[in-house]
Amino acid sequence: MEEIKMVDLNGQYERIKREVDEAIQKVLDSTAFIKGPDVKAFELALASYLDAGTVISCANGTDALQIAMMALELKPGDEVITTPFTFVATVEVLKLLGLKPVFVDIEPGTFNIDIDKLKIKISSRTKAIVPVHLFGQCANMERLSAFASEYGLYIIEDAAQSLGCNYRFSDASVRKSGTIGTIGCTSFFPSKNLGAFGDGGALFTNNPILAAKLQALVNHGMIQRYHYDYVGVNSRLDTLQAAILNVKLKHLDEYNRARQSAAEFYDNALGELKDITIPSRSKFSDHIFHQYTLRVLGGKRDELKNHLEKSSVPAMIYYPVPLHLQKAYADLGYKIGDFPIAEQACHEVLSLPMHTELSEEQLYFITERIIEFVN
Ligand SMILES: *Cc1c(COP(=O)(O)O)cnc(C)c1O
Numbered sequence: 001m002e003e004i005k006m007v008d009l010n011g012q013y014e015r016i017k018r019e020v021d022e023a024i025q026k027v028l029d030s031t032a033f034i035k036g037p038d039v040k041a042f043e044l045a046l047a048s049y050l051d052a053g054t055v056i057s058c059a060n061g062t063d064a065l066q067i068a069m070m071a072l073e074l075k076p077g078d079e080v081i082t083t084p085f086t087f088v089a090t091v092e093v094l095k096l097l098g099l100k101p102v103f104v105d106i107e108p109g110t111f112n113i114d115i116d117k118l119k120i121k122i123s124s125r126t127k128a129i130v131p132v133h134l135f136g137q138c139a140n141m142e143r144l145s146a147f148a149s150e151y152g153l154y155i156i157e158d159a160a161q162s163l164g165c166n167y168r169f170s171d172a173s174v175r176k177s178g179t180i181g182t183i184g185c186t187s188f189f190p191s192k193n194l195g196a197f198g199d200g201g202a203l204f205t206n207n208p209i210l211a212a213k214l215q216a217l218v219n220h221g222m223i224q225r226y227h228y229d230y231v232g233v234n235s236r237l238d239t240l241q242a243a244i245l246n247v248k249l250k251h252l253d254e255y256n257r258a259r260q261s262a263a264e265f266y267d268n269a270l271g272e273l274k275d276i277t278i279p280s281r282s283k284f285s286d287h288i289f290h291q292y293t294l295r296v297l298g299g300k301r302d303e304l305k306n307h308l309e310k311s312s313v314p315a316m317i318y319y320p321v322p323l324h325l326q327k328a329y330a331d332l333g334y335k336i337g338d339f340p341i342a343e344q345a346c347h348e349v350l351s352l353p354m355h356t357e358l359s360e361e362q363l364y365f366i367t368e369r370i371i372e373f374v375n
Helices: 009-015 017-030 037-050 061-071 089-096 141-151 208-217 239-249 252-270 301-310 327-332 340-348 360-374
Strands: 054-058 079-082 100-103 126-129 154-158 166-168 174-176 183-187 201-205 222-224 292-296 349-352
Touching: 009 017, 017 239, 037 054, 037 201, 037 239, 054 061, 054 208, 061 089, 061 154, 061 183, 061 201, 061 208, 079 089, 089 100, 089 327, 100 327, 126 141, 141 154, 201 208, 208 222, 239 252, 252 292, 252 360, 292 340, 301 349, 301 360, 340 349
Parallel strands: 079 100, 079 126, 126 154, 154 183
Antiparallel strands: 054 201, 166 174, 183 201, 292 349
8 A cells, every 4th residue: 555645746746747747848948937828827717617707816825815905905903803723824914914813713513613603703893704614615605795794894715725615505506615705815835625836826806896906916016017006015826836727727626526535435434433523514515625624522632643643644633723822823812711612623623634646445544543543
């Protein structure tokens, strides 16, 4: 059996190597390293795949979030609601812009924002909500959208882990994750469901005025060569990355299906085990399993992780410490017990190997090691 990896980028590359190498060589030959034709081509292809008005590429997912906040002209002191159980980037950009992160606890099943706990967090300074579609499954966007229109709030979707995920509204309409709110943000970090061979990110919006502004902001606020209407940033997607992403985008649905079938194997093998909770599925959203995350009950999570590692099965804790208890964010004034569901998740979650190249033999081996641990 081949070595089990948490993420197998090599196996995925091998399958499309010829096509990717040709695309890279073409960029090298053209030397159009910045704003080459592949960048526009990728933005258009992704917009068409997502059925999004406009896609604006940028240098990484963290920048995408920051640029979204800048485009909406959020001002220092404005409050932005999100959860403390996410990757740090979501909150980091708020602090960098002088905005105030206001946390809401998560749902125990989906790990996404608990909308029942949102209302009391709204103040006169609240300007936006950032739902993070964690681990590949959308937050309840229907209720969130209703909420945002009632209170006049922007929604900035953090779709870094959910690119390609479908969300179903109660009227049966279906939208892709990231295209429902005011602005959607995603990341092409190599291990994401659509990964580049380096950093990359993108913003989506259906609003043409915002789209034009985002387009300017990613490129120094420039609207026409050497004419600047905004204070912007330098955050462009390299042509090389765009060329690679153009090849890989054609495979995104197939990649997400491969993750789903690995998840199904895990579900079937682990669904009935004592002290193990398999990921729950939202009624409204597909799950594209950026991560396959168990809860291990009874305080045995770290023990199970060690047990797996002894058999060379990697497993990761996303995330071990919630953001409200991180030193860098201590000035927000939160304490232990403020977000009990997120805190409990940090003690119980364990993500299993998840990528597009897992074989049945490997999945069998992984699940057998878990079964022997609980028995
Ligand atoms: C990866 C990730 C980001 C940041 O993306 P980068 O491209 O690494 O900057 C933001 N939010 C979430 C939830 C992520 O998983």
